Amino acid sequence: MGLLLSAGISGIAVGLLYGMIGFAIVMLYKSTGVANFAQGTLATLGGFVCWASMTDLGLPLWAAIVVALVASAVLGVAVYFVVIRPRPSAGNLNITVRTLGLSLLLLAVMEWRWGAGAPYRFPAIVEGTGVQVADFVVPAQSLLIAAVAAAIMGTLWALFRYSNVGLSFRAMAEQPDTARLLGLPATRLSAATWAISAVLGTVVAILLAPSSFLAPSTMESYLLFTFTGIVLGGLTSLPGALLGSVIVGVVSNVTIVALSLEAGVLVVFALLLVVMLLRPQGLLGRPESVRL
C-alpha cells in the first residue's frame, strides 16, 4: 500500500513533467493548428546538449543547464523558420507530418552522435533522500520537479496574465485571424512560441534524465503519455492538458509498480480509448456542435 502511495506521488511528479510538455504542445496547437510530434525529440536533444556541455566542455551542471536552455530556444526559433513557416498553404496535416520528419531527423542525429554509448547516467540536480511523510519517503527529485513545475507554471501564468506579450499569445491561441487583424506580429509570436516550447522540453528532459537515464529515444513513451494527457484534457484546454497529464502520470506509475511496464502502457491506452468513446470532448474541452 505504501509502495503504491509513493508510486502515486512520484506519478504526480511525472505527470507534471508530461503536463509541461503538453502545455507547450497545446499552446502550439491552439495558435497554429499543428500538433508538434517533435516535442519529445527536441526535449531529448536539449538534454544531450546539457550532458555534452558537461562532459565535452567540462562545464559545471548549472552552467550546462543555462547553455542547454539558450541552445534550445535558438533551436526552437530555427525550427520555426526552416521547417514550419515555409509554404503554409500545404495545410496542417502536411505541417504536422513535418514535425514527425523533424523528429526522425533529430533522432537520427542523436543516434549518430551519442547513440553508441547510450544510455548515459545524468547527474541529479538535488541529492539527498527526500522528505519522510508518515511511513513513506517523497524523493528529493519529485520535490524538485514539483517546485520547478510550480515555478514555471506560475511564471507562465503571470506572463499570460500581465504582460503584453502574454496577452498577444492568448489572443493568437484563441483567434489567430483576429490577432492578425489587430496588428499583432504573428510571425514573431509564433517563433517565440516555438522557442518557449523547446525550452520547456529541455527543462523536462533535464528533470527527467537523472531517473530515466539519457538515450536518444528516452522521450518516445513520454510523448505518447503526454498526447494522451492532452486528449484526456480536451485538446485545446491548457489547464486540461495539465490535469490530463497528471492523471496519466498517476495511473501509469501506479499500474507499473503494481503490475508491470506492459500493463502500465495497456492501462493508459485503455484509458485513452474509454475517454475517446465516452467523453469525446475530453475532461475540460467543449463539445462540438455539428453532429455527423
Place this chain on the structure above:
Amino acid sequence: MIIGDAKNRTLVPSVAIAGVVTVAGLALPLDPALQYTLIGALAWAIAAIGLDVLVGFTGQVSFGQAAFVAIGAYATSAFRLSMGLPLVLAVVLGVGVTGVIALALGSVVVRYRIFGIATATLFFGYVVVTVLTGDTFSTVFGGANGLAVPEFAGLEAGGKGYLAVTGVVLILVVVATCLLNDSQTGRAFRMVKTNEAVAASAGIRVRQVKMISFAYCCVLAAIAGVLYSGVVGYLSPEGFGIKQSVNIFAMLVVGGAGTVGGPILGALLVTILPGYLLRDGHVSAVVFAAVLLVFLILLPEGIYGLVHRWATVLGRTVPGLSAAALRSRSRWATAGRAGPRPPAETPPDRRSSGSDTGGLALEVDGLQVRFGDFVALSQVDVRIESGSVHAIVGPNGAGKTTLLNTVCGLYLPSQGDIRIFGSSIRGVKPHRIRDRGVVRTFQTPAIVPDLDVVANVKLGLDTDLKGSLWTDLLGPLATGGRERVLESRAQWALDAVGIAARRRGMLARNLDLSEQKRVELARGLVGQGRLLLLDEPTAGLSADEMQALAQTLRQVHRDFGLTIMVVSHHIGFIRDIADAMTVLDYGRVVGTGTPDDVLARADIAATFMGVETAPLAEAEDL
C-alpha cells in the same frame, strides 16, 4: 490536404509503375541484396497504398500503420507455427484478425479529427510493439527474441519466384484500389475528405465511410505484413515501431499522396535508398529524414505529382501530345452518355412524382436552437405546403442557415419539433434525414473540387443506389450495371440544370461559380429528393445568372413536383419564384405569408433596410 490533387483514373499509370518495377526486377540480374531489398520495398508499397487510401483519399491520418503490418505478419506466422495451420488458411485468418482489430480501433477513432486519430493510432503502434516484446505472449510471438518465419512452400525467400508473387499481389492491390477509388465508395471517401458535414447532409454515413477506409488501410497493411515476413524470414518487434510507421507515411509523402502509383515510387525510394545505397545506418537515417523534410516542405505533391506536372507542361508545349490527351478526354466525356437516358420529364424511379401536393412537407414547431448561452432560434414555426416554393429571408445573423442546418439534422434543437412529410426527425441522423428525401445545397458550393462534374453528381445517389465495398473492389465486372444507371441519371440531372455537355468531364473546381452551384443542385436533384433546401443559391451571382437560375428552379420544381425551401437575400429573385415566405429576425419569425403581402408590411421592410420603426418587443438591453 497534404498533397495536391487526388486524380481520377490513375489506373493505367499506376499499374504501369507496379508492372514495370516487377518485370524489371524479374528480368534484370540483380545482386541478392538488392533483390531482397526490392521485394521488401514492394511489400511496403502495399502498406503505403493502404495508408494512402486513408490519408490521401479520405483525409484521415494513421501513425500506426507499421503496427498493422506487424499484426498481419505475426498473426499469420503464429497460426502456422503454434496451430500448425496450412499457409493459405493462416494468411486468411491472419489478415482477417487484422481487419477485426482495425474495425474495433476504427470504431473509436473515427469520431475524431486529426489530433485524436493521430494520438490513438500512434499509441496503438506503441502498444503493439510493447505487447510483442513483452514476456506475456513470448511463447507465441517470441518476445524480444523475435519469431522465425517458416519458408513459404516452394518459394525461396529472396528469389525471383517470391519477387513475382509479391509483384502480382501488388498489381492486384493497385487494380483493386483504383477501382475502389473510382467507385461510389471512393467518391464518398473524397467527399468526406472535402467536408464531413456536407457529406453527412448528402446522405453519406460519414463514420461508416471512415471505418471502411481505415479497415481497408489496415487490411492492406496485413497483406504487406505476410509478404514481408516471408522475405525476411524473421520477425522482431522493433522493426514495426513508430519509426517504421513514420517511414510508411514518408513513402506516400515522397511518392505523392492522393495517387495510387505515388506510394509505390515512394516505397522504392524510402526502402532502397537507406537500405541498399546508404549502408551506414547513421548517415542513412540522417539523409533519409532530411530528404523527407525537403519533400514535405518543397515538393508536397511528391514525385508522382511532379512528374504529372512536367507531363502536363510537356503536353502543352508539344502539340501532338496534347491533341492525343484531348481525344482521350473527350472519349471519356462522351462514353457515359452513350447509354440510355430517361426523358427529362419522367425522372427515373421517382416514387414521389406528382404525389407531393397537398399536405405539409415541413412543419417546424416552437423550434429553439442554442449554442451555449447564445439562442440562435427561438419559437420558430414554419409550415411549408408540399409542392410549394417557400422563401426564408431576413438580415445577416437572423438564423436562416441555422434553420436549414437544423432541418437537415446537423444541429440539434433544444426545444420544439421538426416534422418532414409528417414524421418527426427527433434523434434522426443527417444521412437518415437525407434518406427521407431532404436534399441540401450550401452557400459556398459544397462540391468535391478534385472529382469531375459527373462524379460529383453521382454522389447524390449514394443513399439510393448504395454500392458495397466488395463489389466496388471488383470494379466494372460487379458494378458496371449500377455505374451505367448512375451515369445516366447524373447526365440526366446535369441536363436538367443546364450544364453544357463539354463541361461535364472537367474537375469541378475548374467550373465557374454559377456552374458549381448548378452542379450542387444537380447532386440534390439526382437522388429521390422531395424537399430541396437551398442556402443562398443567388449569392455571388450576376443578375443574368440569377435569372437563369430562377428559370432552372422553376423548371425543376414544375417537372418534379418538388418542395423547395430557399434562403436568399435577393427579393426580386424571391418574388419571382416563391409561393410563400417567412421572415426571420433575431432568431424569431417576424412575418409569414405570400411574398407580396409580407413585403407590403412596413415593419418587414424595416428588417431589410433598417427603416426606423418602433423597437421590437424584445429590445436587448445593452
Place this chain on the structure above:
Amino acid sequence: MTAGSRAAASAALRISNLRAGYGKARVLHGLDLAVEPGEMVGVAGPNGVGKSTLLKAISGLMPRMADRMEFGGAPLKQSPVDAVVQGIAHVPEGRRVLADLTVEENLRIGGIGGRVQDFASVRQGVVDRFPSIVPLLHRKAGLLSGGQQQLVAIARGLVAQPRLLMVDELSLGLSPTAVASISAATVSSCRELGASLLWVDQNLAILGKHCDRVILLRDGVAVDIDPRDTGATNSAYF
C-alpha cells in the same frame, strides 16, 4: 481633449480600381473609393455584394489588386500589421471579441499592435466615451451580450488610436435600441478623436442617419446614394 485624441490626426483614403474576391468568386470588380479626413462614410448593399471584402482588402487580410491604394499619402501594404501601424483599425464582422479575455484585456490587446505612445491616456479617453463599458471591464468578453460585445470591439479598435476606423456590420444581430446607442457613441467618438469612419452595414437607415455620405455597393462597384431615395435603394435590395 486628451493627449490621445490630439495625436490621432486624420488622413485621407484613396482607392481606385480595386479588385478582390475569394478564389473563384471575384466580388469587387474595379471599385473606386475615397474617404476624406474626418469624414463618416457608410457602405450599404445586400449580403454577398462585397462589403466585408472591401474592408478586408483595405486592411490587407485578403489578396487584392488595385491601381492605387493610399492612406494619408502613403501606399497601403498588404499586411494587417502595417495597416494598424498606419492608423487603420478594423472592427470585424461578428465582433470577434476575445472570449476568454476580460474586457480590460481586450482593450489592452487593441493597443499592442498599433502606434500608441501613451496607452493609459488613450485607453482612458476611449473608456470615458463608452461609460457603459466601465462596469464590465473585469468580466470575460465571451459572457457579454451581443450589444456589449460590439461596444467592446469598437472600443478595442479605438484604443489603437486610428486615423480611420472601419466597422463591419455594426447592427448585425442587435436590437434597434442597441444599434441606436452604439451607433451614436461610435460616430461621436470618431468625431471627437478626429478619426474618419468607414462603416459597412446592411441597415441602410442607420447609415443614413449617422453618416456624412452613404455609398451603395452593386455588382462590385460603388455608387453614391441618398439614403432617403427609396427608388435607388429598392433597386439594390429588391
